[in-house]
Amino acid sequence: MGMQxxxxxxxxxxxxxxxxxxxxxxxRDSVTVNELLGREDIxxxxxxxxxxxxxxxxxxxxxxLNDAVIAMFEDFMEIxxxxxxxxxxxxxxxxxxxxxxxxxxxxxxLRSIKKYLKRIGGAISKEIIKLQKNVDDTYKNEGNxxxxxxxxxxxxxxxxxxxxxxxxxxEVIDETRKLFELTNDLELYGIVSSxxxxxxxxxxxxxxxxxxxxxxxxxxxxxxxxYKKVQRIKEVKDHGxxxxxxxxxxxxxxxxxxxxxxxKAPRTKISVEFLYTDDGHMLCGxxxxxxxxxxxxxxxxxxxxxxxxxxxxxxxxxxLDTQTLLEKFLKQSKNLFEFLMDFKFPKAxxxxxxxxxxxxxxxxxxxxxKQLDFKFTLNWYDFEDAKQQKRKIGYTLILPxxxxxxxxx
Numbered sequence: 027m028g029m030q031x032x033x034x035x036x037x038x039x040x041x042x043x044x045x046x047x048x049x050x051x052x053x054r055d056s057v058t059v060n061e062l063l064g065r066e067d068i069x070x071x072x073x074x075x076x077x078x079x080x081x082x083x084x085x086x087x088x089x090x091l092n093d094a095v096i097a098m099f100e101d102f103m104e105i106x107x108x109x110x111x112x113x114x115x116x117x118x119x120x121x122x123x124x125x126x127x128x129x130x131x132x133x134x135x136l137r138s139i140k141k142y143l144k145r146i147g148g149a150i151s152k153e154i155i156k157l158q159k160n161v162d163d164t165y166k167n168e169g170n171x172x173x174x175x176x177x178x179x180x181x182x183x184x185x186x187x188x189x190x191x192x193x194x195x196x197e198v199i200d201e202t203r204k205l206f207e208l209t210n211d212l213e214l215y216g217i218v219s220s221x222x223x224x225x226x227x228x229x230x231x232x233x234x235x236x237x238x239x240x241x242x243x244x245x246x247x248x249x250x251x252x253y254k255k256v257q258r259i260k261e262v263k264d265h266g267x268x269x270x271x272x273x274x275x276x277x278x279x280x281x282x283x284x285x286x287x288x289x290k291a292p293r294t295k296i297s298v299e300f301l302y303t304d305d306g307h308m309l310c311g312x313x314x315x316x317x318x319x320x321x322x323x324x325x326x327x328x329x330x331x332x333x334x335x336x337x338x339x340x341x342x343x344x345x346l347d348t349q350t351l352l353e354k355f356l357k358q359s360k361n362l363f364e365f366l367m368d369f370k371f372p373k374a375x376x377x378x379x380x381x382x383x384x385x386x387x388x389x390x391x392x393x394x395x396k397q398l399d400f401k402f403t404l405n406w407y408d409f410e411d412a413k414q415q416k417r418k419i420g421y422t423l424i425l426p427x428x429x430x431x432x433x434x435x
Contacts, residue, residue, distance in 0.1 A: 039079060040095075043072060050082070050091045051099060059089050110153055110184060113191040116146045117198060124202050136209065143217045146195050147224040153188055154231050157181060161235060165242045171250055175243060182239050185232055192225050192232075348390050352397065355390075355426060362398065362424040363387055363407060380409055384419070391424055399427040 045067045076082040120142040127135035168174040262268050300306045355365050366383045401423040
């Protein structure tokens with residue numbers, strides 16, 4: 027650090043500038059000094075203080091977090107570069123303490139054996155998590171295709187290295203199985219059993235990572251091939267030879283593409299010509315019905331109108347006669363929500379549910395807002411739902427608008 031400080035001062039400095047630290051941690055090596063000082067959560071004095079304490083560094087007008095701060099966050103969140111060398115160190119320490127225990131049969135060496143067995147399992151799991159995150163992050167965020175391919179190849183090698191260490195750890199456990207049995211230590215037996223399960227699970231994870239790496243490399247290679255072809259087409263176009271010396275236009279017109287509008291296409295490829303036939307139309311209808319795509323389903327004929335159609339229309343009209351409800355509301359003193367909850371509708375309408383009354387509240391408040399007095403305060407109403415459970419609903423306080431009477435001259 028540039029200044030002599032203690033842990034408390036560093037923690038206080040990071041806490042008071044937590045928004046800046048979070049911003050720089052997520053945008054590494056891409057933030058300029060002017061961009062950082064343009065934020066509202068940092069001043070020039072705060073910036074100079076962070077630089078003086080080596081929390082930030084500045085190089086060619088680009089500002090970033092100190093590598094030690096970044097490493098601290100990455101270690102805690104189990105992200106960052108994969109470092110399988112730690113696993114190798116733990117395996118070597120484990121073999122060394124097993125050799126000491128065989129010579130001296132002392133408990134201190136047995137305690138170290140337990141410690142390094144635990145560390146091997148934890149380190150392998152951490153490195154695999156970091157490896158998976160780095161593989162996904164490289165494929166999604168790395169802009170340079172060549173660097174992206176090189177990084178994925180490096181991660182493939184690190185994945186093979188982790189597999190070698192897993193096999194070495196398994197061999198150490200097999201070689202010293204008799205020693206572990208002779209100790210009659212139940213804790214040691216549990217640690218060894220847990221480590222074996224971790225090694226088996228992690229081998230499965232590494233197989234999935236290898237599948238992802240291979241899939242990503244194939245996709246990148248395909249994208250590179252497409253990019254080269256498009257680049258070649260652009261060169262021909264720039265020279266004015268695309269339409270005059272090639273059959274590009276005829277090839278494009280013969281493609282007969284079909285857009286899917288974001289709907290995933292089925293794996294089985296079906297020709298466009300087949301979809302134009304009657305059998306193809308029936309197939310489209312079945313697919314549309316399965317995936318609930320209503321715009322592709324054929325419109326059916328409407329059913330016959332019921333015999334009481336007119337009565338139902340009259341009933342619906344009476345129920346939704348908001349003008350009459352408004353006139354009655356304006357003549358009383360309750361707020362609109364309580365008025366509708368307590369209002370006694372005609373018996374011909376039957377039971378008006380709570381949901382229907384809430385709907386009327388919304389309709390009246392939107393349709394006749396100029397005739398209502400909105401207080402913009404929130405009131406609560408207790409009710410029971412269909413399952414007889416007590417609930418609350420919030421509503422805006424709406425009162426009848428008072429008409430100001432003109433004073434007599």
